[in-house]
Amino acid sequence: MSAVTATILAGAVLTYLARAGGHLVLSRFSRIHPRVEAGLNAVPAAVLTTLVAPAAYTGGPAEIAALAVAGVVALGGGMMPMFLTGAAVLILLRHLIG
Amino acid sequence: MTAHTEAKASIGSELAAGARTGFPVMVAAAPFGILFGTLAVENGFSVFQVVLMSATVYAGASQMVGLDLFGQAVAPWLIVLSIFAVNFRHVLYSAAVGRRVRHWSALQKAVGFFFLVDPQYAESERRALSGTPLGFGWYMAMAMTIYVFWIVNSALGALFGRLIPDTDALGLDFLLPIYFLGLVMGFRRRPLFLPVVVASALVSVAAFELVGSPWHVSIGALAGIAVAALAPVPKDGDAR
Numbered sequence: 203m204s205a206v207t208a209t210i211l212a213g214a215v216l217t218y219l220a221r222a223g224g225h226l227v228l229s230r231f232s233r234i235h236p237r238v239e240a241g242l243n244a245v246p247a248a249v250l251t252t253l254v255a256p257a258a259y260t261g262g263p264a265e266i267a268a269l270a271v272a273g274v275v276a277l278g279g280g281m282m283p284m285f286l287t288g289a290a291v292l293i294l295l296r297h298l299i300g
Numbered sequence: 301m302t303a304h305t306e307a308k309a310s311i312g313s314e315l316a317a318g319a320r321t322g323f324p325v326m327v328a329a330a331p332f333g334i335l336f337g338t339l340a341v342e343n344g345f346s347v348f349q350v351v352l353m354s355a356t357v358y359a360g361a362s363q364m365v366g367l368d369l370f371g372q373a374v375a376p377w378l379i380v381l382s383i384f385a386v387n388f389r390h391v392l393y394s395a396a397v398g399r400r401v402r403h404w405s406a407l408q409k410a411v412g413f414f415f416l417v418d419p420q421y422a423e424s425e426r427r428a429l430s431g432t433p434l435g436f437g438w439y440m441a442m443a444m445t446i447y448v449f450w451i452v453n454s455a456l457g458a459l460f461g462r463l464i465p466d467t468d469a470l471g472l473d474f475l476l477p478i479y480f481l482g483l484v485m486g487f488r489r490r491p492l493f494l495p496v497v498v499a500s501a502l503v504s505v506a507a508f509e510l511v512g513s514p515w516h517v518s519i520g521a522l523a524g525i526a527v528a529a530l531a532p533v534p535k536d537g538d539a540r
Binding site (some may be wrong): 206224284292 | 474523
């Protein structure tokens with residue numbers, strides 16, 4: 203089994219544990235500490251930000267412009283408009299700037 | 301009243317209602333399923349691995365995170381940890397939905413929780429709050445509508461991706477950061493959104509410079525989580 207396949211399967215097992223474990227474990231506690239809950243709530247945004255920030259930091263003008271425009275579009279619309287606008291800006295500027 | 305009629309309704313109408321709820325989710329997810337397949341091939345996945353990941357992990361954002369890190373040649377255990385970190389929110393969904401499905405058998409729960417993706421959680425919670433008991437038939441009909449097409453679309457994307465000659469001109473290498481930014485922006489109404497994002501962004505860039513590539517993910521994420529956990533607890537929280 204290749205490293206990619208093994209990693210996928212390990213990721214799948216942990217994901218399933220998260221989906222089943224909340225019911226099995228968390229339901230035993232009558233309440234979750236508010237600080238723990240606040241921390242848990244922040245996990246997805248915190249993780250995903252770390253995948254955007256260095257890309258913006260190391261990106262050229264086309265990449266930074268694409269992220270900036272997509273970020274503004276995201277304020278008003280859904281996922282699809284922001285994604286398509288960002289991709290369009292990226293492709294256009296890469297052709298213009300090279 | 302709704303609950304009463306629904307309880308008497310045949311399993312057929314339960315299934316149809318579930319499929320109807322799943323349909324718009326399936327349509328909205330389709331482009332991202334195709335995108336996942338295309339980018340995964342770009343990052344060195346085989347078509348089999350694309351299908352395997354969609355079928356077993358079945359969580360769009362974390363699948364994108366996984367292949368992004370594969371492309372950066374990050375250590376496998378760190379990729380698994382990152383996938384888990386992105387999917388850890390499902391613990392909360394599971395705890396919430398668990399209260400709605402006490403009437404399910406253990407096997408039904410074991411199967412049902414596998415399919416507990418974000419929209420599945422949101423719609424299940426909505427249905428339960430409207431007073432309709434959460435039937436296993438309704439739940440699985442919704443789940444299957446999304447699941448089957450998610451796998452099919454990512455396979456199509458993978459087959460299509462192998463035909464693209466100049467991926468750089470199409471910007472494929474930078475579509476993931478744009479996609480991730482969209483996911484981040486989706487959380488913007490949550491409490492402490494801005495402090496969390498600013499802390500994660502600054503610390504991840506600093507770690508990227510000072511420590512090196514794979515670690516900026518964990519270090520930056522921990523910074524954002526710490527900000528949220530240490531921030532003053534709003535109103536009903538009694539612990540300070």
